[in-house]
Amino acid sequence: MEKRRMQKIFEEVSLLGFGCMRLPQKNGAIDYEAAEKLVDMALEGGITYFDTAYYYHDQTSESFLGKALTARHPRDQYTIATKLPLSVVQEADDLERVLDLQLKRLNTSYVDFYLCHGLSADAYFNKFKPMGVEAFLKRMVKAGKIRYYGFSTHDKPEGLKQLIDDAEWDFVQIQLNYLDWTELDAKTAYQHLVDKDIPVVVMEPVRGGGLANLADGPRQLLERRFGGQSAASIALRWVGSLPGVKVVLSGMTEPYQMEENLDTFSPFVPLTEADKLAVANIVTALKSLPVIPCTACNYCNVCPNDISIPRIFARYNNYVMFERPEELIAPYERFIGEGHRAEDCEACGICVPFCPQSIDIPGWMQRVVEKREEIRQER
Ligand SMILES: NC(=O)c1ccc[n+]([C@@H]2O[C@H](COP(=O)([O-])OP(=O)(O)OC[C@H]3O[C@@H](n4cnc5c(N)ncnc54)[C@H](OP(=O)(O)O)[C@@H]3O)[C@@H](O)[C@H]2O)c1
Ligand code: SF4
Ligand code: SF4
Structure with missing residues (x-):
């Protein structure tokens, strides 16, 4: 398993991380047995970074890890990332209370990577900065309840820039894949982080599964260049080829996905320049499909019915x-x-x-x- 050292904090982590947002399910709940097998496969394959959140799986993903991971495996063999659920925090006193609940669910005395979940510049400057969230996070580091703190965000690159200019963050999690590089301007977001030497953790590298299953035209292009390799593995290699990326989180649901993704990162082979050019052609082919040319600019946000x-x-x-x-x-x-x-x-x-x-x-x-x-x- 490829490992990368997060600059500044010197923490070494596996390049592939297990995203616990898409665990296998049965009858509407986490299929404990199947999900536990994935956790064991992940550890055996060298994954040391497990990402969860308060909200995932109707608030059961953290307690699942509390049983399948922390109760069954020595705590120093992996790191856990979880997230402060911003919408349940109404006042400063809620912050530590929520973290304590998360520690209890996770069955651990500390979280390695604690993120403000889905932080936007708007929420930060109007609510969480005045509430003193940074001082709280620093206090929790001193208290030994968290080791590092950062945030995940879906904000535009300008918003991300404001956030990283205002406070010291140990790492940041962004949505990054070869399509969103231009579609969501993830390129600029990534560059802002690299410019500040902030380790990048990636979510949705396969675009939530979309890039594993391309439409005919783009799929043929992919097969021509990468015959025999899966579309998911190319998406993961594309992201892992960016040097600023330290963890690539994939939400693996099936054992075959875990197996294949472990293979992709063990050892990790970066894409060549010619490979990247082929991927750029796949992006062009994807964009030339009969899609709606919406750029998500949101100028149409005037609808009396508030249609999304x-x-x-x-x-x-x-x-x-x-x-x-x-x-x-x-x-x-x-x-x-x-x-x-x-x-x-x-x-x-x-x-x-x-x-x-x-x-x-x-x-x-x-x-x-x-x-x-x-x-x-x-x-
Ligand atoms: N903080 C946030 O706001 C936020 C938001 C999103 C995600 N996240 C975190 O980031 C993690 C990663 O995001 P993600 O789950 O969207 O990652 P992803 O890797 O882009 O998507 C995961 C999906 O991709 C497909 N997939 C993965 N590997 C595959 C393979 N080898 N072959 C075929 N299909 C494959 C599967 O979809 P199918 O099973 O449908 O085929 C899987 O459910 C999440 O699990 C979560 O922990 C955080
Ligand atoms: S105005 Fe609305 S529909 Fe038009 S591109 Fe912007 S977000 Fe899309
Ligand atoms: S109701 Fe339909 S047409 Fe009217 S503003 Fe909303 S989205 Fe546009």
């Missing part, structure tokens, strides 16, 4: 690029709240003049509704 326009379009585009009809069913319903879905668009057209891409927003909403219906009927 860019989120709906992102799910539709995932469906097209990754040939994943389920994108428009389960993730759609998970990420887009009731009352804010395509089904709730009244075709009033108010949003249309605000769109710099001249997208026929109500027309596409109708198409999404029809597509969802079609997929449901095919099941």
Whole structure:
């Protein structure tokens, strides 16, 4: 297993980390036996970084690790990352109370990597900085309850820059993969972190599974260059080839995924310049599919019904690029709240003049509704 040293804090970690957000499930809960096997496979394969969060699996992912990992394996053989659930913190006194609950769930006296979960510049400057979150984190390091602290974020690169300019963070977790390098401008976010010498932890390297399952055209390009290697392994190697990246978190659900991903990192072989060029061509092919040209700029955020326009379009585009009809069913319903879905668009057209891409927003909403219906009927 490739290991990398996190600069500044000198902690050595496995380049592949186990993301415990997509553990196998049975009857709507974590399938303990199957998930425990994955934990054991991870440790045997050299993974030392386990990432969880307060919220994952309806708040059961941490206690799962408390049983399957900390209760069964010596605590000095791995590191645990978990996250401060920002939405449950209302006042400063909540901070330590929540961390103590997490330690209890995790069955441990300390967390190695503690992250503010999904921090945005807006939330930080308006709520958590005035609340004294940085002083709290420093106090917890001194108390031995956490070893290092950072944040995960889906904010734009400008927001990320404000966060890293304002406080000292030991590491930062961002969404990074070969498609979001340009789609979400992850390139700029990554560069901001590298410029400040902050270790980068990557989430969604396979874009939540999408890059494991490409549509026909891009898949053929991938096979031509990388014949015999899986699309998931190329996505992981692309991310791991960035020197600033210290941990690549993958949420592995099936034993074959764990096995394959362990192989990809043991030993890790970075992509060559020619390989990277081939991946750039795959990105071009993905973008040339009949996707909605939405850039998620959010200028259309004027809808009287508060329809989640860019989120709906992102799910539709995932469906097209990754040939994943389920994108428009389960993730759609998970990420887009009731009352804010395509089904709730009244075709009033108010949003249309605000769109710099001249997208026929109500027309596409109708198409999404029809597509969802079609997929449901095919099941
Ligand atoms: N802090 C945050 O805001 C935040 C947000 C997102 C994620 N995270 C963390 O980051 C971790 C990683 O993100 P992620 O789970 O989205 O990672 P990911 O690796 O991009 O996606 C995981 C999915 O990719 C597919 N996959 C992985 N390896 C594969 C293989 N070898 N072959 C085929 N398919 C493969 C599987 O999808 P299928 O089983 O569907 O095929 C798997 O469920 C999460 O688990 C979580 O711990 C944090
Ligand atoms: S057309 Fe639909 S999405 Fe646009 S503003 Fe009207 S209701 Fe909202
Ligand atoms: S204004 Fe247009 S491009 Fe921007 S988020 Fe809305 S639909 Fe997408």
